Amino acid sequence: MLLARRNLFRDRTRFLLSVLGVAVSIGLILLLAGYRSGIYRQASAYLDHAQGSVVVAERGVRDFLGTSSVLPAGSEGAARQTPGVAQVTPVVSQFVIFEMHGRKDGFFLVGYDPAKGGGPWDLAEGREPAVDDEIVVDRTAARQHGLAIGDQIRLLDRDVTVVGLSGGTTFWAGSMAFARISTLQSLLRAPDLESFLLVSPAGGTSAAAIADRLSIPGTEVLLKGDVIANDRKLMARVYDAPIGLMVAIAFVVGVLVVGLVIYTATIERRREYGALKAIGARNRILYRVVALQALIAAVAGSVLGVGLAYGAATGLMAWRPQFQVEIEPVAIVFVLAASLLMAVLAALIPARAVARLEPAEVFRG
Amino acid sequence: MSTLTLDVREVSKRFGDGETAVKAVDSVSLAVEPGEVVLIMGPSGSGKTTLLSMMGALLRPTGGTIHLDGTEISALTEGRLPDIRLRQFGFIFQDFNLLSALSVLENVAIVAELAGAGSRVARDKAAALLTELGLGERLDFLPEKLSGGEKQRVAIARALINDPALILADEPTANLDSKIGHEIMRLLRGIAKERGRSVVIVSHDQRIRDIADRVLWLEDGAFRDVVTMATDPVCEMAVERERAVRAERDGETYFFCSRGCRDEFLGGTLPDDSRHPRSEIAVR
Numbered sequence: 001m002l003l004a005r006r007n008l009f010r011d012r013t014r015f016l017l018s019v020l021g022v023a024v025s026i027g028l029i030l031l032l033a034g035y036r037s038g039i040y041r042q043a044s045a046y047l048d049h050a051q052g053s054v055v056v057a058e059r060g061v062r063d064f065l066g067t068s069s070v071l072p073a074g075s076e077g078a079a080r081q082t083p084g085v086a087q088v089t090p091v092v093s094q095f096v097i098f099e100m101h102g103r104k105d106g107f108f109l110v111g112y113d114p115a116k117g118g119g120p121w122d123l124a125e126g127r128e129p130a131v132d133d134e135i136v137v138d139r140t141a142a143r144q145h146g147l148a149i150g151d152q153i154r155l156l157d158r159d160v161t162v163v164g165l166s167g168g169t170t171f172w173a174g175s176m177a178f179a180r181i182s183t184l185q186s187l188l189r190a191p192d193l194e195s196f197l198l199v200s201p202a203g204g205t206s207a208a209a210i211a212d213r214l215s216i217p218g219t220e221v222l223l224k225g226d227v228i229a230n231d232r233k234l235m236a237r238v239y240d241a242p243i244g245l246m247v248a249i250a251f252v253v254g255v256l257v258v259g260l261v262i263y264t265a266t267i268e269r270r271r272e273y274g275a276l277k278a279i280g281a282r283n284r285i286l287y288r289v290v291a292l293q294a295l296i297a298a299v300a301g302s303v304l305g306v307g308l309a310y311g312a313a314t315g316l317m318a319w320r321p322q323f324q325v326e327i328e329p330v331a332i333v334f335v336l337a338a339s340l341l342m343a344v345l346a347a348l349i350p351a352r353a354v355a356r357l358e359p360a361e362v363f364r365g
Numbered sequence: 366m367s368t369l370t371l372d373v374r375e376v377s378k379r380f381g382d383g384e385t386a387v388k389a390v391d392s393v394s395l396a397v398e399p400g401e402v403v404l405i406m407g408p409s410g411s412g413k414t415t416l417l418s419m420m421g422a423l424l425r426p427t428g429g430t431i432h433l434d435g436t437e438i439s440a441l442t443e444g445r446l447p448d449i450r451l452r453q454f455g456f457i458f459q460d461f462n463l464l465s466a467l468s469v470l471e472n473v474a475i476v477a478e479l480a481g482a483g484s485r486v487a488r489d490k491a492a493a494l495l496t497e498l499g500l501g502e503r504l505d506f507l508p509e510k511l512s513g514g515e516k517q518r519v520a521i522a523r524a525l526i527n528d529p530a531l532i533l534a535d536e537p538t539a540n541l542d543s544k545i546g547h548e549i550m551r552l553l554r555g556i557a558k559e560r561g562r563s564v565v566i567v568s569h570d571q572r573i574r575d576i577a578d579r580v581l582w583l584e585d586g587a588f589r590d591v592v593t594m595a596t597d598p599v600c601e602m603a604v605e606r607e608r609a610v611r612a613e614r615d616g617e618t619y620f621f622c623s624r625g626c627r628d629e630f631l632g633g634t635l636p637d638d639s640r641h642p643r644s645e646i647a648v649r
Contacts, residue, residue: 002467003466003467003475271460272463280448280449280476280479280480282447360423360424362458
């Protein structure tokens with residue numbers, strides 16, 4: 001242990017470089033994992049907060065975000081008449097383009113009936129839309145566009161007035177906005193349009209039982225949890241591959257940095273390790289010295305990396321609030337385990353070099 | 366004090382196979398007694414280092430046997446050799462090979478720890494040994510801050526820390542100037558005589574012949590001739606019997622470094638234990 005520490009700290013610059021290399025690698029992994037978690041959190045934010053535990057959608061539609069849904073006429077009434085149903089909340093969802101101060105931006109617009117729910121769950125400022133042509137927009141988007149309550153924005157062929165700002169509604173591909181359901185029906189020229197029904201069971205009735213009982217022609221009945229999972233799968237299809245690739249690259253970079261530093265330090269001390277072997281040190285002791293050096297660098301780098309990730313996440317969210325980075329405790333446990341794996345992998349080649357040392361070589365000048 | 370003896374019998378070492386095989390050591394025999402200092406000399410490529418490596422259980426012979434205290438170490442499995450090297454041998458290297466990141470004290474203590482001593486015990490033992498070797502003021506120094514002679518003293522302390530029976534030294538004076546080299550050799554001789562350790566030294570250095578009990582000449586992998594040393598009874602210098610000035614007195618033969626010593630001796634009294642050579646020829 002002493003020899004490992006001394007060998008490592010003897011060249012402080014090299015040690016710091018290895019720690020920094022691991023820190024950047026671990027920080028990046030954590031940041032990417034946090035970004036992915038943030039995307040998932042954003043993707044399920046609406047359904048997480050909306051009432052109901054069963055979702056009724058158009059037949060064939062199994063997610064909330066990725067597919068347009070148009071329910072058959074009479075679906076809401078049929079749902080209300082289903083035994084065990086306590087509440088039915090109809091919503092219309094539509095991805096729309098707002099024009100604000102000459103700039104266009106995409107919004108996930110939800111039409112809802114304030115009396116039945118399905119609107120913003122965190123109204124940070126102002127009020128809910130009381131009449132058509134009033135709208136609540138995401139607070140972060142409003143800040144970015146310099147919007148305040150009372151401002152007007154162009155939506156399709158009409159101007160709407162901002163009457164409220166909502167929190168927690170920044171969305172992965174833009175932001176959310178909320179209007180009365182009649183506003184959307186009017187805009188889309190579909191007077192009875194309903195995209196989804198959010199159904200709440202009465203006390204004593206399970207969501208699964210309600211889902212079984214809801215038999216409305218032309219619809220798909222799903223548990224809300226399944227819809228959320230489907231939305232996340234949708235996100236996963238888009239994000240998991242590139243994020244996974246970047247995590248893998250960051251991990252490999254970390255392994256290479258530690259490996260290279262420990263390998264160089266080992267080769268430089270080749271004669272010293274040879275002398276130790278000649279004196280009688282067993283290979284496993286020398287492996288331990290090499291592995292401990294890698295471990296110290298990896299763990300120190302990881303601790304710094306966690307700090308870096310939190311710092312970068314805070315900075316990123318302050319700079320671009322639409323990016324939500326959720327660094328979860330499980331991710332920290334994961335990166336600490338990854339750093340241990342990093343140390344083991346990084347020590348493999350140097351340990352092999354030590355194992356191959358012939359103790360008799362130390363007598364050969 | 367250990368009574369272990371290294372007994373090398375008909376040991377050979379061949380590198381390679383077939384027509385390209387090279388015989389580095391050819392049927393060499395040698396017995397090293399406790400307290401004896403044996404110097405093996407010879408030209409480059411004569412097999413000195415190969416022989417030393419085999420004696421130290423660092424290299425396995427292709428023929429013959431090596432016994433240490435009756436145990437045939439040349440037949441032991443690889444797994445048992447590190448323990449033998451750690452506890453029974455003390456190694457001194459030409460380039461010192463101290464651990465550059467550790468202090469003088471730690472360089473010595475780590476070898477005791479490898480042998481199972483606790484950290485505190487190892488450090489206390491190392492400190493005592495280093496102080497005895499004149500390095501008490503250098504315990505916390507890094508090797509890079511030491512002179513060549515000091516480094517070799519640390520290496521000697523490291524070799525002694527586990528109380529080995531046999532010390533094997535490879536060119537211990539090669540990187541030292543003449544005066545320091547001689548000091549180191551006298552130190553090794555003192556260790557052999559006072560602590561009963563056997564010392565085998567491989568060296569090119571002609572200047573250190575006088576501290577050895579026996580000088581062996583290795584050439585083409587085999588001992589060619591031997592030199593037996595005797596002590597000049599006047600100046601106590603080690604001299605080669607074959608080349609020394611001789612004198613007879615009371616039926617005994619005495620060996621002198623010069624005529625001056627002989628004349629002084631013949632005109633004076635006889636010191637104790639000065640009439641005999643330090644050891645007899647023991648090459649088989």
